[in-house]
Amino acid sequence: MMLEKINQVNDIKNLKPEEYSLLANEIRCFLLEHISKNGGHLGSNLGAVELTMALHLALDLPKDKIVFDVGHQSYTHKILTGRKEGFKNLRQFGGGSGFPRPNEDETDVVIGGHSSTSISSALGLAMAREIKGTDETIVAVIGDGALSGGMAYEALNNVGRLKKNFIIILNDNNMSISENVGNMSRYLNQLRVRHSYQELKGNVKKAIMSIPKIGPDITEKVKRYKNGIKQMVIPGMWFEEMGLTYIGPIDGHNIELMKETILSAKEIDGPILIHVITKKGCGYLPAERYPERFHGVSPFELETGKAKKKKEKADYTDVFANRLVKLGKTHENLVAVCAAMPSGTGLNRFQAEYPERFFDVGIAEEHAVTFSAGLATAGMKPVVAVYSTFLQRAYDQIIHDICIQKLPVVLAVDRSGIVGADGETHQGIFDTSYLTSIPNMTVMAPKNRYELSQMLDFAIDYDGPIALKYPRGTAYTGLKEYQAPIVLGKSEEIAIGDGSVAIFAVGSMVEEAVKSVELLKEEGMIASLINVRFVSPIDEECIIKQAKAHRLIVTMEETVEQGSFGQKMATLLMKEGIQREFLNFAIKDEFVPHGASPILKQQLGLDGASMAKEIAKRKNAMR
Numbered sequence: 021m022m023l024e025k026i027n028q029v030n031d032i033k034n035l036k037p038e039e040y041s042l043l044a045n046e047i048r049c050f051l052l053e054h055i056s057k058n059g060g061h062l063g064s065n066l067g068a069v070e071l072t073m074a075l076h077l078a079l080d081l082p083k084d085k086i087v088f089d090v091g092h093q094s095y096t097h098k099i100l101t102g103r104k105e106g107f108k109n110l111r112q113f114g115g116g117s118g119f120p121r122p123n124e125d126e127t128d129v130v131i132g133g134h135s136s137t138s139i140s141s142a143l144g145l146a147m148a149r150e151i152k153g154t155d156e157t158i159v160a161v162i163g164d165g166a167l168s169g170g171m172a173y174e175a176l177n178n179v180g181r182l183k184k185n186f187i188i189i190l191n192d193n194n195m196s197i198s199e200n201v202g203n204m205s206r207y208l209n210q211l212r213v214r215h216s217y218q219e220l221k222g223n224v225k226k227a228i229m230s231i232p233k234i235g236p237d238i239t240e241k242v243k244r245y246k247n248g249i250k251q252m253v254i255p256g257m258w259f260e261e262m263g264l265t266y267i268g269p270i271d272g273h274n275i276e277l278m279k280e281t282i283l284s285a286k287e288i289d290g291p292i293l294i295h296v297i298t299k300k301g302c303g304y305l306p307a308e309r310y311p312e313r314f315h316g317v318s319p320f321e322l323e324t325g326k327a328k329k330k331k332e333k334a335d336y337t338d339v340f341a342n343r344l345v346k347l348g349k350t351h352e353n354l355v356a357v358c359a360a361m362p363s364g365t366g367l368n369r370f371q372a373e374y375p376e377r378f379f380d381v382g383i384a385e386e387h388a389v390t391f392s393a394g395l396a397t398a399g400m401k402p403v404v405a406v407y408s409t410f411l412q413r414a415y416d417q418i419i420h421d422i423c424i425q426k427l428p429v430v431l432a433v434d435r436s437g438i439v440g441a442d443g444e445t446h447q448g449i450f451d452t453s454y455l456t457s458i459p460n461m462t463v464m465a466p467k468n469r470y471e472l473s474q475m476l477d478f479a480i481d482y483d484g485p486i487a488l489k490y491p492r493g494t495a496y497t498g499l500k501e502y503q504a505p506i507v508l509g510k511s512e513e514i515a516i517g518d519g520s521v522a523i524f525a526v527g528s529m530v531e532e533a534v535k536s537v538e539l540l541k542e543e544g545m546i547a548s549l550i551n552v553r554f555v556s557p558i559d560e561e562c563i564i565k566q567a568k569a570h571r572l573i574v575t576m577e578e579t580v581e582q583g584s585f586g587q588k589m590a591t592l593l594m595k596e597g598i599q600r601e602f603l604n605f606a607i608k609d610e611f612v613p614h615g616a617s618p619i620l621k622q623q624l625g626l627d628g629a630s631m632a633k634e635i636a637k638r639k640n641a642m643r
Contacts, residue, residue: 022046028102029127032076040275044069047096048303054107056322059441060118061092063301063314064163067193067272071161071296072096074278075189078286079157082127087142089162089172091119091132092316093191101127111441113615113623118442133445134410135383136169138162139188143179146186157187157286164192168360168382179291180263186291187282188264191272193300193311259293268295273302312363333497336472336490337434341366343473344403344432347480348374354480355395357381357404359388365405365434385410389417389429396427401480405432408448408489409439415454422485423460429486430479431455436465436489437528437578438621443614448489449607452526453583455487456556462486462508463556465527469495470503471553478506491528491578493617498534502551509557517546521635522570524563526552526577526585529605532621533576535628536635543636547574555585560592567593572601572639576631578621581606603638605631 022043025031035043047069055062073096075086081101088094098106098116103125106116120128130141142160149156166172167190179186256266265288270277278296285292300315301307306325307314319328334342348354348370355377362368362380371378381388385406392402406414411433422429433455436448455463462484466472472490479486504512511524515537525533530551537547550566552559555577567573573593575586586604593600607624621627625634 023050023099023104026100026102026104029081029100030076031102032073032100037276040070040073044073044275045303047073047099050099050104050107051095052304052322054110055317056320058107058110058112059316059318060110061095061315062304062317063307063311064093064193065095066304066307067298067300067302068093068161068191069096069302070273070275071189071191071278071298072100074275074282075159075161076100077275077279078282079159084157085129085142085145085159086127087130087138087145087158087160088120088132089138089160089166090135093161093163094120094128094132097127098125101125111443111614113613113619115614117614119445131445133442134413135166136162136172138166139172139175139179142188143175143182143184143186146184147182150184157185159187159189159282161189161191164190164194165360166383168384170384170386176259176262176264183263183290185289187285188291188293189282190268190293190295191298192269192295193272193298256293256295264291264293266293266295268293269297270294272296272298331494333494334469335493336469336495337364337366337492339469339472339495340405340432340434340476340490341369343476345369345373347476348377351401351480353399354401354403355379357388357392357395357402359383359385359406359410361405361407364407365432367405385414386417389414389431390421392429393417393421393425393427396422396429397425401428401430403430403432403480405434407435407446408433408437408451409435409446412450412454418455418461418485419458423458426460426484428483430476430482431485431487432476433487433489435492437491438612438617438624438626439492440617440620441614444611447612448491449579449612451487451489452555452577452579452585455489456585456588457583458485460485461556462554464488464506464554465552466490467496467502467512467525467527467530467551467553468499469497470500471506471551474503474506475553482508489527496528496531498531499551506553509554509559511553511559511562512551513562514549514551515547517548517570519570520545520639521547521572521574522550522566523547523574523576523635524550524552524566524585524589526555526575526579529576529578529626532626532628532631536576536632539629539632540635543632545636545639547635552585555588558585558588558592563589563592564596564598567596567598567600570600571642572603572635574603574605574631574635576605576626578626579606581608601638601642603635605634 023046109115111118120132122128138160142158146158259266300311356367356370357379358365358367360383388404392404395402433451436451439446464475466475475488479488523533537549540547577585584606
């Protein structure tokens with residue numbers, strides 16, 4: 021077993037070249053075994069096995085630095101740095117993270133999670149190296165999909181201008197960049213990685229430039245001729261024009277070839293881009309056939325690729341997607357926009373019904389928002405479906421391009437709240453704070469599946485910026501009998517108690533609040549329960565009324581405390597001169613790690629039982 025020989029960084033260098041393919045096969049089997057049990061990112065990791073092995077063979081870790089874009093393709097890197105044990109409970113509370121985490125290992129140089137950031141981070145490392153006078157090699161690994169993010173191009177522009185030694189590996193698993201043309205291009209690329217060629221090229225240029233009077237003119241003509249030839253045979257000419265030396269495409273599953281290419285690239289002055297072709301899902305037929313389906317997976321049957329646990333009930337994304345399709349029939353100006361996640365947001369269903377009214381703009385949330393503002397300006401009704409954590413990237417565009425102009429754009433904020441296994445970088449716990457701070461922005465949160473449909477109907481007819489935030493997971497079906505009409509800025513009374521405690525619950529926390537109410541009843545307390553519905557604008561009339569009628573006011577929300585509904589409510593009561601015992605259940609000043617959502621809620625004290633216990637404790641202290 022080759023994998024038994026890999027227990028710490030650089031152990032791979034003790035293997036013989038003929039053992040590399042055996043190790044690659046064992047790594048794939050290891051990944052399939054553990055991801056099929058725990059879930060995780062499968063396709064991208066299966067495709068990056070040989071690429072990661074070549075990096076570890078060619079580089080001197082941890083001295084040299086690898087920055088993985090997004091980081092969901094870093095599982096092989098974790099294995100090669102001695103973290104096999106972490107896969108037993110991968111992405112579970114207390115287990116290994118599914119992304120690079122510096123607190124796990126020093127070879128995880130920067131945190132991963134969001135897209136298109138690697139080149140910027142790696143360039144910063146390279147510039148720091150120049151200032152300090154050290155000689156480590158810096159490598160950024162970025163997928164072709166991440167190159168649809170504008171931040172990557174901003175960084176590439178800066179890389180070309182600074183012209184520092186720096187390697188970018190473009191992991192192209194979708195063939196989205198044009199193929200090379202024939203043997204000529206392969207020959208040119210082989211030449212260009214050789215140090216002797218780089219040295220000769222520089223010497224020839226110096227010699228020609230030294231010719232009196234005509235030297236510069238000859239140099240310019242040679243350059244134009246050379247560029248013309250390169251345009252015909254080298255698909256990476258665009259990168260060359262930005263100031264990078266382009267190498268490739270090369271076979272990303274040929275370990276020896278990639279190792280030698282990386283070693284050669286280390287000897288070339290200036291920024292290098294190595295274009296490698298890999299196959300997403302490589303080595304597992306279901307993932308090769310259906311790469312999007314096997315990008316991120318829940319536990320599945322290894323033999324068939326089918327999920328172990330079939331979805332018995334609709335989740336919030338299903339409810340949103342199905343309702344939007346129905347609304348598309350009655351609203352001809354309704355258009356749907358997403359940022360490279362049609363399946364994740366459910367918009368693939370809208371796309372199937374109304375392809376001419378669906379737009380996938382790629383990994384470009386900022387563009388998605390401003391693009392939607394343009395659509396709204398021209399009389400369309402855009403719905404932008406995006407995960408809460410990724411909407412953060414478009415904060416300026418929401419302010420500048422939508423809210424100042426009061427444009428009727430609907431933000432469908434999926435995965436709001438605690439999302440679980442993907443950890444700190446993906447928890448949707450900041451949306452209430454950053455959205456409600458913006459003037460003209462209306463923000464809603466549904467208590468169950470039925471209210472989500474109601475609120476989407478309301479949002480489509482609303483004439484102004486509006487956000488509808490809903491969580492990941494099975495849609496709550498309780499409280500079906502409570503379906504009061506949606507009125508702007510108005511909450512909903514679910515239960516009126518004995519005047520001891522009033523609970524204001526936001527969106528998904530209504531389900532937990534119901535559990536708390538039942539437990540408090542066992543303690544002899546009959547609590548009032550209010551479904552907040554709108555976190556902006558807040559229902560001041562209801563808040564004041566309930567505060568005057570109850571001794572203890574409680575708020576429950578799955579968001580950070582700073583900028584929360586609870587803080588807004590406390591400010592209102594202080595302004596009105598109403599002094600009451602106040603308890604705000606929210607996430608304190610911390611990032612939430614990875615783990616199953618129920619466990620995380622329990623750890624944070626946001627489950628029904630924990631909150632009921634704390635309420636009873638506070639109430640007893642008031643006597």
